[in-house]
Amino acid sequence: MHDLLLKGAVVTTRTVSPDAWIVIDDGRISQIGHGAGPAAREVQDYGDALILPGAIDPQVHSRSQKGQEDFIWSTRAAAAGGVTTIADMPYDDGFLVSTAENLRQKAREAGDQARIDFALWGTIAPDDGPSHIPAMAEAGACGFKFSTFGTDPVRFPRIPPDLLASCFEAVTKTGLIAGVHNEDDEMVRSRIAAVTRTGVTDWRAHGMSRPPLAETLAMAQIYETAAATGCSAHVVHCSVARGYALCEAYRQQGFDTTVEACIHYLILDEEHDVARLGGRAKINPPIRPRAEVEGLWAHLAAGNVTVVSTDHVSWSLSRKSDPEMLKNASGAPGLEALYPLLLTELARRGLSLSHAARLLAENPARLFRISAQKGGLAPGRDADITIARREKWIYDATQSRHSIAGWSAYDGRALDWRIAATWLRGKLVFDGQDVLAEPGTGRFVCPPSSGTPS
Structure with a gap:
């Protein structure tokens, strides 16, 4: 007699299998099959609904x-959106996660708040150089x-650049990834000044100030640094098709290079959405024209x-409503909408829903070296x-109780x-209406090579 049997259309990285089932024992998947399924103490028959792997969002703030948010709310939105693990970024307001002690402190505090599982990125303070990287690992x-x-x-x-190379060398020794925000500092600052001189302050200013070349120049530096140091290099967001071609070229040469598409770059475009939303759509790098979006697809x-x-960040509206585009904070919330947005767009484009299992679960787990446990x-x-x-249905965050x-x-998007x-580790944490998981349910997930058990 098994603990739990879930029935429905099981989505793996290769297939979508109707009339399938998953057996869960002691919080782990024990069997997957087709047909009636074995006996279990609890059976949930979801009919023709999809049974997908819980999403791992590799970039959350x-x-x-x-x-404003903290893990109390970010993990609530995540649970409601089918996200079961978030990897939280180290740039906390007033608390840079750049030492082992800071990382442990954040893990303790997040552990008290999180409703789903979480992993934590580390970073460095420039004056410290790479000295704290081994201890943070x-x-x-x-x-x-x-x-x-x-x-x-x-x-x-x-x-x-030189410090980045030293950091890559240190990260290489840990076996982990180096993720990099990819915009060329000198070019962006020069373009911001140029846009300011033109007097353009509306929605157009942001894209003008951060051209595609600023991204690809930075990506070339990142991947060349990886090639020179042997580091696994990950570009944490890319809004232009040329960047994905660069990454693939380095992979073909045998280097461990990876690249991330935020959901907003796949869904929104500059001429329709940024023009309509203004500061609410200010994100770095910028949302690009529709032709670039199609290139990403x-x-x-x-x-x-x-x-x-998602590159999720829940700025208050006061930080996103300035009529001068460049004065708004950069970033937007997205955890609650991630899975519905990607599934909808995949289906409308005639692409297999297995892409979602790969891009939202299997590959993120591999990226963070946690595939034995997650994915x-x-x-x-x-x-x-x-x-x-x-x-x-029509998405409306103004009516959400979870964000x-x-x-x-x-x-307003259909x-x-x-x-x-x-379901998180075999426990129901969101029932379609309510988030059932209380703060403290989530666990700190670590790569197995670290000293902290996951």
């Missing part, structure tokens, strides 16, 4: 604005984040996109499972899939 960091652009000299600093279909993320649907892994049913932001760049349930 839970603490960018003090007093030992403390359980899932990877190390750097930036070629200086958003803030303390909270989000630029790492210059061509790379996704070809297998050149490694993972899809796609396979025996032995945690029973992190998302149920999505086909339903036409603290109260707004979304996707408000979707074809809705999250019906989210």
Whole structure:
């Protein structure tokens, strides 16, 4: 007699199998099959709904604005969106996660708040150099984040080329990934000044100030640094098709290079959405014209996109409503909408829904070296499972009880899939209406080579 049997259309990285089932014992997947299924103490028959792997969002900013979100709310939105693990970025407001002690402190605090599982990125303070990287890896960091652009000299600093190379050398020894924000600092600052001189202050200013070349120049630096140091290099967001071609070229040469498509780059475009939303659609790098969006989808279909993320940050509307575009904070919330958006767009484009299992679960788990525990649907892994049913509905974050932001760049968008349930380690944490998991349910997930158990 098994603990739990889930029935429905099982989505793996290769197939979508109707009339299938998954057996769960002691919080882990024990069997997958077709037909009636074995006996279990609890049976949930979801009919023709999709049984998907719980999403792993590789890029979340839970603490960018003090007093706004924190893990209490980010993980609530995640559970409601079918996300079962988030990898949280190290650029917390007033608390740079650049030492082992800071990482351990954040893990303790997140552990008290999180409703789903979480991993933590580390970074460096430029004056410290790479000295703290080994200890942060030992403390359980899932990877190390750097930036070629200086958003803030303390909270989000630029790492210059020679220091970046030293950091890559240190990360190589840990076996983890180096993730990099990819914008050329000198070009962006020069273009911001040029845009300011023109007097353009509306929605157009952001794209003008951060051209595609600023991304690809930075990506060339990142991947060449990886090639020289042997580091696994991950570009944490790319909005232009040329960047995915660059990544694939380095992979073909034998280097471990990966690249991430945020969901907003796949869904929104500059001429329709940024023009309409203004500051709510200000994101770095910028949302690009529709022609560039289509180029990203061509790379996704070809297998050149490694993972899809949200780059989620729940800025209050006061930080996103300035009529002068460049004065708004950069970033937007997306955890609650991630799975429905990607499933809807995949289906409308005639692409297999297996892409979602690969891009939202299997590949992120591999990226963070946690595939033995997390990722796609396979025996032995945690029973992190998302149920999505086909339903036409209109997304409206203003009516959501699960997001603290109260707004979304996707408000008013028609979707074809809705999250019906989210299971974390075999426990129901979202029932389609309510988030059932209390703060403290989530666990700190670490690569197995670290000193902290996952």
